[in-house]
Structures are given as C-alpha cells and as structure tokens.
Amino acid sequence: MLSLILLSCTAKQTRLENECVYSPRQTEFAFWSNSAEQMEVQLYEDAQQDAYRTIPLTKTENDFWQATVKGDLLGQYYTVRSFQNGKWSAESPGIFAKAVSVNGARAAIIDMRETDPDGWTNDSRPAMPDETDIVVYETHIRDFTMSPHSGVEHKGKFLGMAECADYLSELGVTHVQILPFFDYGSIDETKLAKNRYNWGYDPVNYNAPEGGYSSDPYNPVVRIREAKEMIQALHAAGIRVIMDVVYNHTYNAEGCALGRVVPYYFYRMNEDGTYANGSGCGNETASDHEMMRRFMVASVCYWAKEYHIDGFRFDLMGIHDQETMRQIRAALDEIDPTILTYGEGWAAMSPAYPYEELAMKQWTYKMPRVGAFSDDIRNALIGSPFDHERGFASGNPASAKDVMRGLIACPEWSGEPMQHVSYITCHDNFCLRDRIDISATGETEQTKIRMSKLAQTAVLVSQGMSFIYGGEELYRTKQGIDNSFESPDSINIIPWENKNQYNDLYAYYREMIAIRRAHKGFRLGSKEAVKEHVEFLDTDNEHLIIYAIKDLEGIDSAKTLIVLLNGGSQPAEAEVPEADYTVLAHDGQANNKAGLGRIQTGHIVVEPYSATILAEY
Secondary structure (H helix, E strand, C coil), X not given: CCCCCEECCCCCCCCCCCCEEECCCEEEEEEECCCCCEEEEXXXXXXXXXXXXXXXXXXXXXXEEEEEEXXXXXXXEEEEEEEECCEECCCECCCCCCCECHHXXXXXXXXXXXXXXXXXXXXXXXXXXXXXXXXXXXXXXXHHHCCCCCCCCCCCCHHHHHHCHHHHHHHCCCEEEECCCEEECCCCCCCHHHCXXXXXXXXXXXXXXXXHHCCCCCCHHHHHHHHHHHHHHHHHCCCEEEEEECCCCCCCCCCCHHHHHCCCCCECECCCCCECCCCCCCCCECCCCHHHHHHHHHHHHHHHHHCCCXXXXXXXXXXXXXXXXXXXXXXXXXXXXXXXXXXXXXXXXXXXXXXXXECCHHHHHHCCCCEEECHHHHHHHHCCCCCCCCCHHHCCHXXXXXXXXXXXXXXXXXXCHHHEEECCCCCCCCCHHHHHHHHCXXXXXXXXXXXHHHHHXXXXXXXXXXXXXXXXXXXXXXXXXXXXXXXXXXXXXXXXXXXXXXXXXXXXXXXHHHHHHHCHHHCCCCHHHHHHHEEEECCCCCCEEEEEECCCCCCCCCCEEXXXXXXXXXXXXXXXXXXCEEEEEECCEECCCCCCCEECCCEEEECCCEEEEEEEC
C-alpha cells in the first residue's frame, strides 16, 4: 500500500489555480480561506469509496492552507473541508478543481498532459488579422447535434460538436459561442439515459468540463480530452471558440465550493444576512472582493491557456464590477490580444453594489475592448421580447431612428464600434421565427421570412460586432417557448432538415456573411472612421432607411457602399447618388462574388420588407 508522508510547506502558495499540483513524486495541495480555523484534505482511492486518509493543512501568512503528500497519487480523488464557527463544513472539490468525478462531487488527481489529444501542442487559434472580421454564431452542444437529421454520430457530446465544424466553416462565421460547458449542476451525469436538457447556467465547478457532454462522465480524463478535441476540430476548420461563462452566481450558495470553503466571502450579502440576488438565481457573486476577482481572472486565463479558448461571453456581466472586467481584459491581452471579451450589460435584478461601478451596458466605454450586447438594435428591429409589438423590420416605423443608432454601433455607450454586439436573437427569449410569428400575426410565411432576412441584414451591415443565433439560418422554431432552458430536445434542436426546405434563407445568410466579410466599409472599427465615412441619406418614407458608407478608397474594394432597408409592406422608391453600382443584395437575394447585376442610376425601388445593397467600385 502506498506510504504517504505529510511534509511541512516550504514554498508559500499564492495562486488560486494551484489547488492541486501533481507529479509522480508528490502532490501539492493549497487552498485559500481567510476564515477557517482548520482545514483538511480527504483522500480517496476512487470516486465511490470512503476516504482512506485525512491530511491536515497548514496555514501560511497569506491565508493559504497547504500540504505536500509524497508518493504517486495519480488517479485518486480528494475533497477539502474547513472548520469554523465550531463545526466542519461539508466537503467540496475546492474552488479551482480542474478535473472532477461524476457530478463534480470530488476532485481528481490527474496528469493534465494525458488529457491532450494527438497534435494538441500544434493546435493554434485560427488567424484573425482584424477584430472587425468577427461574425459570431451562438449554439448549444445538444441543440447542434441531437437532430436525427444532423448526421452526427456522437449526439449531444463534445465529439458531436466537433463533427459539425465544417458546417460553420461553410456558413462563413469566424467564431462559435457555445453555451456553458463547464461542470454544471442541473444534469445528473449518472442518469444521462433519461435525456434531460438544460442550458447549463448553474455553475458547480468552473474549471472542469461538464461530464454530460462526455462519452464517459465517470472518467475525469475523458471529459477534458474530448472538450479539447472539440476545440481542436473547430480550430482546424478555421473556427474560433467562445466560451459562455457564468461567474455571476453559482448553482446554489451553501452547496457549492465557493460557499463551503469560505462561507459567504465570495457572495454579496444583504444587511439582514441573506444572499443578494442580482442574478435572479438565489445569489450573486462578489467580483469586487479581491479573491473573487483573482479567481475570475485566473479562471479565464486557465481556459485560454489550457483549452486554447478564443473568447469569453459573460453571462449577466452587469453584476460584475468594471474594474474586474478591465483586469480580465488586461490579463487576456498578455496571453493573446485577439481573445474576445463581451457580455450581457445588465443584471436580472438589482445587484448589491453601486450601480455606476457595475459593468452595465451604458458604462461599456469605461471598459476598453470589453463588448456588450445591444438590446437597442434588437428591440428596434424586431420589437422588445417583453411585448408583442412589431419592430422596424416587421413594419413599425417608430423605431427607425433606433435602428440607425444601432447601425453606427450606439456611440453614446460603446467606446468603439466593436464593443457593440449587434444581434436580434440569442438563446434567451423568442427565436426570430417565433418572435415574428407573435408580432406579425396574419402575415404569410413568405412575408415573415422576408422580415427575418431584413432584420439579420441590418445586423450584418452594422458597424458593431455581428452575432447570429444558431439555427436562424434554417428557420428554426421553439414552438413559441421563449425560455427553453429546460425544454426537451424536440423544442431546442436545430432542424437540419430545413436546410433543403429553406435553402433560399440559408443561402441568403451565407451570402450576407460573405458580403460583410468582403467589405471593410461595414466594419470600419473606430468611432472616428464611422464619423468620417458614414452618412444617412434623407428620405420622406418613414419605413425606409438609407445608409451610405463613402470615400472608401484605400479601405475597401468598393469606393461607396449604400444600404437601403425597407421595413414597410409596400415597395419604396429612393434616390441615391447616381453611379455605376453592382447590386450585392436585392429583394431577399444576395450574391457576394458575382453580384445580382448592375445599375447606372440613382433611382432605386426597394421591395417590401427587404434590403438593397449597392457597391460602387
């Protein structure tokens, strides 16, 4: 039987991410707690048996509790607990567990290099010459892979997502944003045959992959390796990977590691001793506390380095403080400045922190190179998700001015255009088809598809970062369910069979993405450039917006780009400067390479609920 010798600590640990450092010779443990009176580690030979050894930890002057155990512990498991206020806490894997047992109950002692797939050391981020090239596609691993028409072998798994990489490349997007795939609490990994669904916004272990997406959730090495294989396959297809991260709350407070190792410290508390609830999920974390801030910075850096993650989307970013977001951005810049950071610039409820210091959308300009989703352009184009009113793209001219603000990336709150995430739908709220069905009642399906194309066109020609909700190009529906976070696969899956039935819609998305990526004029990249080159042309038709991008010599292959957006039910006549134009898009059709034809006049007729895009070369 392995002989264990507890050694006194010589080096003073100060890094949260080094809770367990393995080598064949010894394993070092270090956990932070500023309130514990005692701390200890329990060792397990496997994930099911009782502990066979208790290791007391020694406190250092920086509030880290440490021990070193001699011998080879590879393949074993551990938990940590603390003694305070006269009692021992429940066991947990620690706050920075990188490998975990089924359902994340215990941390695993592994050699991380054994988790690297073949060729991992040569994996690299696909080239991103300019951040303005970015087009983001959001999806969920189950949504993307579960359909019987998907052609995917590993349905609902990391490996299934890897099988779909070529589709994203064909569509032309640059990044895929994947809903949470860290270890989360709402799926019982021992009962996957029950096929339960969840989006995953309920964190348990922030720094280990979710076992439900693994082919073997009982093997901590397999889930890590397969997550890396997914990322590797996407990179090989030229697609960067954005991880949806949820640092604003935990699955529960007292049952998760943050609440067990150091009770209350990592959370904001109300004066009456209850948990603040800006997340609407029962608790909110305290990014303004030094060690929570350090934890968040260390966590994103860990995913960026160990998993080669290319970007982070912050759920309810408005709960975090601005300084934390600035420090995250600075830390990622040291790894790779092309790693993206953006998030939801709002909270579900009022956070227990001064409003003017939170990472809310209106303060985006105070957080350089941290973006925020623009509900401004979303609501203007298709209407608010909280009512059934129409937006500009579905016939309501009242929001035309807000669409125009969105086209130039809402400069009143975005520091630079790429901090403005232009979108119309995401996993939250109604998908585009359902939103238009609800508001544009009585319209034909053909008209509703025209509205869908028009709304997405505005996103793809805006000066902000373009974002597409996965499956919109295939006319997905969630059967009118707006919050489908735990609806079955039948509601959430991407309908791959629609690629044939709605091929015209798919082709339009693909061509519009190609048009955006081919023309720098749609993504000028700075406020100064937008002011210099963008002009809105006058029109007396309240349903018509004319958006001109001019004097582009040396910037774009085109000298002038003109976008005409008709959100009305009748053809709209317009006058633009007379020139020799190539028609890139018209009447629900688009063609990037050859165009749809040429015109040599300034008189244009824009068909109902559609866009016309002209390029003067």
